Amino acid sequence: MSTHTLTPRPRRRARTLTGGIAGVVVASLALSACGIGGSSDAVGANGKPTTAGKCELSEEVTSDQRLSGEPSGEITFQTTALKQDFSPYFEKLIAAFEKKYPDVTVKWQDDPGDAEFTQRLVTNAQSCDLPDVVNLNQTTAYALYRENFLLDLTTKGPEDIGEPFIPSVWESQKFPGDDDHYVLPWYWGLNGLQTFNKDLMKDAGLDPQAPPSTVMEQLDMASQIAEKSGGEYYAFPANPYTHVPNDWQLMNAAITNADETEFTFADDPKIQEWLTKYAELYAEGALPKDTLSSDVDVTQLYSAGDVVWGSTNASFLRYVKDTNEATYDVTGVATLFDARGHAFQDGQLIGVPSTSKNPVAAVAFAQFLLSPEWQTEFVSSPLVSNFPSTEESLDIPKFTDITGDSPLDEANRLSVEAATDAENVFIFAWSDAVQTAVVSELQLAISGKKPVDEALQAAEDAANRILEQQG
Numbered sequence: 440m441s442t443h444t445l446t447p448r449p450r451r452r453a454r455t456l457t458g459g460i461a462g463v464v465v466a467s468l469a470l471s472a473c474g475i476g477g478s479s480d481a482v483g484a485n486g487k488p489t490t491a492g493k494c495e496l497s498e499e500v501t502s503d504q505r506l507s508g509e510p511s512g513e514i515t516f517q518t519t520a521l522k523q524d525f526s527p528y529f530e531k532l533i534a535a536f537e538k539k540y541p542d543v544t545v546k547w548q549d550d551p552g553d554a555e556f557t558q559r560l561v562t563n564a565q566s567c568d569l570p571d572v573v574n575l576n577q578t579t580a581y582a583l584y585r586e587n588f589l590l591d592l593t594t595k596g597p598e599d600i601g602e603p604f605i606p607s608v609w610e611s612q613k614f615p616g617d618d619d620h621y622v623l624p625w626y627w628g629l630n631g632l633q634t635f636n637k638d639l640m641k642d643a644g645l646d647p648q649a650p651p652s653t654v655m656e657q658l659d660m661a662s663q664i665a666e667k668s669g670g671e672y673y674a675f676p677a678n679p680y681t682h683v684p685n686d687w688q689l690m691n692a693a694i695t696n697a698d699e700t701e702f703t704f705a706d707d708p709k710i711q712e713w714l715t716k717y718a719e720l721y722a723e724g725a726l727p728k729d730t731l732s733s734d735v736d737v738t739q740l741y742s743a744g745d746v747v748w749g750s751t752n753a754s755f756l757r758y759v760k761d762t763n764e765a766t767y768d769v770t771g772v773a774t775l776f777d778a779r780g781h782a783f784q785d786g787q788l789i790g791v792p793s794t795s796k797n798p799v800a801a802v803a804f805a806q807f808l809l810s811p812e813w814q815t816e817f818v819s820s821p822l823v824s825n826f827p828s829t830e831e832s833l834d835i836p837k838f839t840d841i842t843g844d845s846p847l848d849e850a851n852r853l854s855v856e857a858a859t860d861a862e863n864v865f866i867f868a869w870s871d872a873v874q875t876a877v878v879s880e881l882q883l884a885i886s887g888k889k890p891v892d893e894a895l896q897a898a899e900d901a902a903n904r905i906l907e908q909q910g
Contacts, residue, residue, distance in 0.1 A: 487587070488501075490587070491586055491587040491792075491793050492567075492587075493567070494564075496587075496793050499799075500595065500793050505596070506595050508799050510542065511799070512800050513543075513544040513797065514546070514572060514795070514801050515547075515570040516545055516547050516572045516573075517547075517548050517570035517574060518547070518549050518550070519551075519574045519787070520550070520551055525817075525822075528816065528820070530547075536807050540800070543803075545804060550574075557578070557579050560575075561582075564588050567794050568794075569795075570792070571796070571797060571800070571801040572791055572804050572805050572808070573789070573791075574787060574788070575790050576787065577788065577865045581614055581867040584621050584622075588794065589621040589792060590621065590790075590791040590792065590798060591619050591793075592623065592802070593620045596806075597802075600623070600806065603831065604624055604809075605624075605829065605858070605859060605861075607860055607861060608828050609828075612624050612863055615698045615868075616699075623790075624828035624863075625786065625788060625789050625808075625809060625814075625828055626817070626818065626826065626828065627785060627787065627828065627861075628754060628784065628825050628826070629783075629854045630782060630783050631689070631776050631779075631781070631783060631857060632751060632772060632774055632782070632853055633751060633774070634750060634755070634756060634770055634771070634772050634850070635748050635770070635771050635773075636747050636748075636769055637770070640664075640771075642667065642668070643660075643666075644667055645663065645664070647771050650775075653778070654686045654775070655690075655713065657674070657748065658713070658717065659716075660747075661673070661674035661675070661720050664725070665720075665726070672745055672746060672747065673727050673745070674720075674725070674726070674746065675737060675747070676726070676735045676737060676746065677728065677730045677731040677885065678730050678731055681750075683877060684866060687707075687713070688783065688864055688866075690710075690713065690778050691778035691779045692704060692709045693706075693707045694710075694869075695868055699868040701903060702873075704899055705892075705895040705899035710895065714881060714884055714885070714891045714894070717884075718886075718887065721885045721886065731885060731886060739762075742758065742763045743763065743766070744763070744765075744766050753772055753847075754825070754850070756846050757847065759846075760847065767846060768846075770846040772850045772853060776857075782860070786825075789805050789808065791805055809828065809829070810829070811829040815829075819835060819837055826838075826861075833858060833859065838855045868906055870905065873906070876901040877898040877901070880897045881894060881898060
């Protein structure tokens, strides 16, 4: 799908909504990794380091006082893959900000959001040359935070900086083990819905009016689907890549310890049951054999009518509507919150690097960008399939007056109902390297080449080794 529609990809490793790969080089910011180190033991009056990597921070940033004074100077604002379709919006916003603060000049740049996104941010950080206000995905934000490259907005920003945001979203935008906020929430997609082909469910003897309410119920239905279809279609692909850690999060499994310093999923009975069932389905031919190790796209398979369930992020329906109207017309949408009990959001963030030379202006611009007025205008665009982070911006006709009965209408209706309680449950320790290592072991268990308990333990051990290497 085209990234400029702001439609999240099927949730794999919680990739960014605009295309930047979220966890490619999270280890690169560890002090022992790629030369970004050099932080001294010196701390400022606020008890925090006076450096970020090899970059000296200004006294304005390291003091124990909140930022104050009139915004002034030049700042650079960086978005991710938004310039092609949203230039008029950002040009208007910047002009309005500069009119309000005539002593500030805003330079806007747009990163393409490709596979090198994180590496570019790492390089900029190493060079003490991060933008003053930057659009981040969650993994990159965490990596920058760990090396003190993000301004502590709780202690340095205005006391009411979190006031406009949806409370559940704002409160969940914290890094493991830290009560302060270093990023501000922007637009986000919602996970916790299921999309399914009603005709295929009927053909398999299932009631599309009673879709599964838990992940395990969905797995249980896969057997009947394969038996009735005779291999013409399946429940979903065999590769667990798109299900992990999404399924485990929906099941409220213990993937890590509380502060995300250690993976613990091997001993979780829910995960053990999940993988056991997955392996049984594969052994009985209930999942397509040729998809276990292939990088199949569930969106394309669903659109073609080859699988019953599509993405857990219902915004992918725009792709289905454009590519196969027949499948779109028979698509049902329902919630799938499982034991978690609520949806979770996968969003874009705004950070103010601690290396900014004009932090007062940078914080003022970040607040201006994320104000209800400008978020409302942004999400009102028909190109935007995501949600705003401010409560006020949810209260607009686009979200409150959904009267149609199409799959997209139903998805939007259910999403809006879930939006105010959605939380950020992103697992910051779950990098792409962890994803690859874990899935490799799961595939061995699913194919019957390794017992479930051994595969889970090997997966956990591999994940913890990667976590240790990340520092």
